[in-house]
Amino acid sequence: MAGLSKEEMYPYGLRPVQGEGKMEATVERLGKISTAPMQESRFVKTHSILYELDGKERRWDMVISMPSVGVLLYHKDLKAMLVVRQFRATVWCSRQQEAAAEGRADPPHAAGFTYELCAGLVDKEKPLPQVAAEEVEEECGFKVAAEALQLVTGYRSSVGTSGSQHTLFFAEVGESDRSGAGGGLTDDGEAIEVLALPLDRCQDFIADVHIPKSAALVLGMLWLQARINAQQGPS
């Protein structure tokens, strides 16, 4: 199993909901990984910002990236959060660089699999809740109405390098909302596994420093816990 035990593949009581086995299948599909200087990109641009402060010229290096949306999904029948897991080349590469700096060998491909909320880039001119609802269906295979999405907050991501806006929503889904297989767009190389993380394991999961996870996932789960503590959230 991708060189991992069942407990390592599914820690903290995680259970597959859609796309079971995608991690092993993706590891099989991956070959050599290397890096090259960036050429023209549809997704990001780099530039240096030159600005004056106290009459002196200063410079800040920036990666311009698109705004994005994310959705914290609560599955009411499973009493679990829905988490997506996919291979992130950036995470693998970053872990490889950390290993190289410490004189260790390259990590296995499994080290690039990252836990995130359902999320996507805002690359179309539609209202944000609409973009978010489409991501829920595309990645997780659940149909939610854009109007049913609750705004949690917006924040700036990677402020030292990007500063792009991320807007976070919350939605509840149930078995009756299942509409497809999810998994993302295969043509874009997306291979997404949807996992259910029991509500009572979320705090231990986000506190585990060794689990590669997005900041939005941590923020979302802390927000939900605060709502539950205030008896305003799902129980």
Ligand SMILES: Nc1ncnc2c1ncn2[C@@H]1O[C@H](COP(=O)(O)OP(=O)(O)O[C@H]2O[C@H](CO)[C@@H](O)[C@H](O)[C@H]2O)[C@@H](O)[C@H]1O
């Ligand atoms: N840098 C890149 N290089 C090459 N191809 C790329 C690319 N970024 C996106 N793509 C392509 O575009 C497709 C669609 O991307 P998505 O909109 O699903 O964003 P993604 O889930 O990668 O990141 C979303 O989720 C993460 C985690 O929450 C947020 O950080 C992020 O801002 C948000 O868009 C990807 O499958 C890939 O083919």
